[in-house]
Amino acid sequence: MTIWMTVLVVLVVVLAGLAAAFLYRLITLRRGGTAVILRSLPAAPGAGWRHGIFRYGENVLVFYKLSSLRPGPDRRMVRQTLDLGERRRPEKSEFDIMTEDIAIVELYDADRRYEVAFDRGAFTAFTSWVESRPSGRSRRPRPGAGGAR
Template sequence: MRIVEGIGIGVLILLAALALLFLRRVVIARQGGTIELGVRLSTMVPGRGWSAGLARFAGDDLRWYRIFSFWPGPRRVLSRRGLSVDRRRTPDPAELLVLPPDWVIVRCISRQSPVEIAMAERALTGFLSWVEAAPPGESTPETRPYRYRTN
């Protein structure tokens, strides 16, 4: 009888955790201006290090939240001030194991460090518009997003 109770409690805890993750995603998405976005957290192994998430545009910031995290705040914040798009490319065969085939990988350079982000082709247009809409005086020839290289 104790084994059945233990299994029941374990299943209940697992369901509560899944419900909490779902509720967190709903709260983030409800605020509007969200897109699905993958961020490469590690470049140690080629084609690996990608983490799925949800990004929300908030003024001059793009706030990225990991999908499978209980932390309520963003894991990474990209400010469009000083953000430039270096290049764009399609996913490598190894990256296609974790990224959808219709996604595009964009390498951005910010004031902190370079970052690779992956998003759907249709979301890329909105992202580039957001980067380009930097406040006056922030956009210089080297930070304009339309000057990127492909592959």
Template sequence: MRIVEGIGIAVLVLLAALAVLFLRRLVIARQGGTIELGVRLSTMVPGRGWSAGLARFAGDELRWYRIFSFWPGPRRVLTRRGLAVERRRTPDAAELLVLPPDWVIVRCINRQAPVEIAMAERALTGFLSWVEAAPPGESTPETRPYRYKTG
């Protein structure tokens, strides 16, 4: 009987954890301005290191939240100031195992370090508009040193 109780408690805890993850995603998405976005957290192994998440536009910030995380805050924050798109490309064969085939990978440079993000082609248009919509005076060669290249 103790084994059955233990299994029942474990199932209940698992369902509660899944409910918390679902509610967290619902709260983030309900605030509006969200897109599905993958971020490459590690570049140690080619084609690996991608993590799925939701990104929310909040003024001059793009706040990225991991899908499978209990942390209420964003894991990464990209600010529009000093952010430049260096190039875009399609996922290679190894990346297609974790990313949808219709997604585009964009390499961005910000003041800290380069970052690769992946998103749907439809979301890319909005992202590029957001990057270029910086207030006057912020789009100088010092803050945007790289040109956008395809391929």
């Protein structure tokens, strides 16, 4: 085999791998979720926003960026560590990617801070999911787990 044939084979294999990753990500995103725009804080005004979807689990929230080829979620947040901060409307340059009907809320996840932009219905659903989490103190011990009698 010539060097050009080897380069061509390697190129075809790499392109096939990228196509498979893209297809897998597309199928993953098509399974549904809540459309959001997320950015990590601190960030420059109007910068750092990433379109994606949130998927809620029993105790975990995952974020998939639309522009990523990563096989799994781009962010994973544990429900017990999430706290909501201030709510605001889009400002200045944010109107390039958002409308005035969007709600932006600050989100604290343990030691990380984010801002998340939702439409009104998705914002209500998200706050309900966060606020309805069970308190860590309200968990009952399993029967026979050696508690006081």
